Amino acid sequence: MAEHDPLAAEFAALRTAVLVRPPGVRAAQATIRRRRHRTAVVMTSVVAFAVAAVGAAVAQVRPPHQEAPATQHTGTAQPTGSASELSSLVPGPTTRAPHQPGPPPPPAAGTTGPSCKQYGAVLLDNPTSSTVTVRADQSGLYPLCPGERVRVFVAVYSYDTKDAQHLFFSQTVYLDAGHNPVTLTYQVPACRDAVYVMSGNQTIRQSLPASADPIQTGIAAYSSSQWGPYNGVVWSEDQNRGCPTGTP
Amino acid sequence: MDSPRPDDFSEFYAAHFHSLTVQLFAHTGDLNEAQDVVQEAFCRALARWSRIVTYDDPVAWVRRVAWNLATSRWRRVRTAVAFAKRQREEQVAEPSPDRVVLVAALARLPERQRQAVVLHYLADLPLAAIALELGVAEGTVKSWLHRARTALADQLVEVNAEGGSDG
Numbered sequence: 107m108a109e110h111d112p113l114a115a116e117f118a119a120l121r122t123a124v125l126v127r128p129p130g131v132r133a134a135q136a137t138i139r140r141r142r143h144r145t146a147v148v149m150t151s152v153v154a155f156a157v158a159a160v161g162a163a164v165a166q167v168r169p170p171h172q173e174a175p176a177t178q179h180t181g182t183a184q185p186t187g188s189a190s191e192l193s194s195l196v197p198g199p200t201t202r203a204p205h206q207p208g209p210p211p212p213p214a215a216g217t218t219g220p221s222c223k224q225y226g227a228v229l230l231d232n233p234t235s236s237t238v239t240v241r242a243d244q245s246g247l248y249p250l251c252p253g254e255r256v257r258v259f260v261a262v263y264s265y266d267t268k269d270a271q272h273l274f275f276s277q278t279v280y281l282d283a284g285h286n287p288v289t290l291t292y293q294v295p296a297c298r299d300a301v302y303v304m305s306g307n308q309t310i311r312q313s314l315p316a317s318a319d320p321i322q323t324g325i326a327a328y329s330s331s332q333w334g335p336y337n338g339v340v341w342s343e344d345q346n347r348g349c350p351t352g353t354p
Numbered sequence: 355m356d357s358p359r360p361d362d363f364s365e366f367y368a369a370h371f372h373s374l375t376v377q378l379f380a381h382t383g384d385l386n387e388a389q390d391v392v393q394e395a396f397c398r399a400l401a402r403w404s405r406i407v408t409y410d411d412p413v414a415w416v417r418r419v420a421w422n423l424a425t426s427r428w429r430r431v432r433t434a435v436a437f438a439k440r441q442r443e444e445q446v447a448e449p450s451p452d453r454v455v456l457v458a459a460l461a462r463l464p465e466r467q468r469q470a471v472v473l474h475y476l477a478d479l480p481l482a483a484i485a486l487e488l489g490v491a492e493g494t495v496k497s498w499l500h501r502a503r504t505a506l507a508d509q510l511v512e513v514n515a516e517g518g519s520d521g
Contacts, residue, residue: 113506116456117475121376126389128371131364134397235405294405345402346422 146230149340228258228305230341231287235294238303240279240340241287256281258288258305258340263314264295271300271314278310303341363403367396370413374420377476381468382424383461395420414487417477421469459509467502470495 231239240258242250250256259278263271275293279285292301300314371392378388395416399406406412460468466488473484485492 111503113503114475116510117380120380120456121373121476124372124376124379124385126372126375126385128367128375129389129393131367131396131400134367134393134400137397138401233401235402345398346419 142230142233145341228256228281228340230303233303233341233343237289237291238301238341239287239289240281240303240305242281250281250283250286252283254282256305257307258290258303259310260290260292261302261304261310262292262294263300263302265298265300273310273312274299276310281305298346299344301341301343305340362407363400366399366407366412370416371396373476374413374417377417377472378420378424380457380460380472380476381421383457387424391420391423392416394423418487455510456506459506462509463502463505466490467498467505470498471502471506474499 228240228242231241233239238260242256257278257280259276261273262275264274265271274295277290277292279288279290281288290303294301374392374395375385375388378392379385382388382391398419399412399416406415409415460471463471469488470484473479473487474481479487481492481495485495488495
């Protein structure tokens with residue numbers, strides 16, 4: 107096409123006329139760090155709140171013969187050695203204390219036995235496009251109890267044209283004293299996907315209903331009365347690589 | 355496959371930030387908004403850079419994300435844009451008035467025609483690539499570009515004529 111196009115000159119001039127001050131790669135890195143930190147904080151808060159709420163509910167429904175005098179309810183809840191209704195839902199060798207209201211216990215360093223704490227959250231390190239590394243912070247507030255084993259899984263869903271999600275890939279690992287941290291490797295579909303990293307005994311569902319918010323989807327889809335230590339959303343990511351219209 | 359070097363992203367960012375911002379500016383008509391969405395798209399690219407760097411055309415991915423962000427933001431805040439613009443601290447200088455005329459003329463085009471024009475004149479994409487990116491046939495892109503050129507030329511002539519009669 108040899109004909110003169112006067113608009114080409116207009117657009118060339120526009121290119122040079124627009125002065126941009128890029129925020130820079132450092133700003134992008136800071137943004138990502140801030141978001142990951144915020145996500146971790148939110149997830150930890152959600153887990154702690156959910157645990158407290160479930161604990162309060164469990165305390166309400168205790169059988170009458172276990173009711174203690176009112177004065178005994180005023181102190182900090184103490185873990186008991188018996189498995190609770192909630193912990194019976196969690197597989198593996200670990201049994202956990204019933205969830206009762208009250209502040210988190212002090213760091214469990216030096217404690218023994220499986221029911222050494224009421225709270226816990228799996229932390230996320232260095233997620234990439236195909237791997238996530240998860241860990242229980244042994245030096246932090248929520249170390250693993252001796253012998254404790256925490257189920258963690260990554261579930262990748264593809265979207266259909268109506269925004270419902272269908273399981274594309276999943277992998278399950280267990281964190282314990284000998285496997286901490288652990289790296290999960292995952293695969294994604296070609297066009298649009300949602301990645302959930304969850305800890306706990308939740309079922310990996312084959313499909314999830316359409317929802318605008320992937321984090322809300324994750325929580326709503328996976329959580330139930332099984333909230334407890336190390337149960338929750340560790341990481342959630344949704345991305346669209348822009349396939350042609352009509353391609354999921 | 356070689357793992358991507360950390361420097362790759364910096365080079366990628368430096369090479370394409372300005373160009374993409376101009377394209378988004380032509381699309382949205384708001385330079386600050388354009389810069390915001392392009393930076394956000396680069397943030398998302400950085401978060402998954404090891405995967406994106408393996409794509410045939412990583413720039414297309416960033417442009418698509420920025421475009422989607424601009425579109426969805428545009429839908430959500432359309433009614434508040436004017437107010438927000440008045441309140442926001444300007445990060446960059448707006449281009450000169452004659453360039454603003456071009457952007458204003460672009461804003462009057464139907465969205466798909468505007469997209470085609472931006473991809474043709476500012477992203478320098480061939481017809482086949484534009485068709486692929488917009489999910490339409492090449493003939494459709496040709497038609498859009500033809501109509502858009504005519505409309506833009508008419509508007510620019512009108513503005514020039516008004517400017518001439520004023521002066």
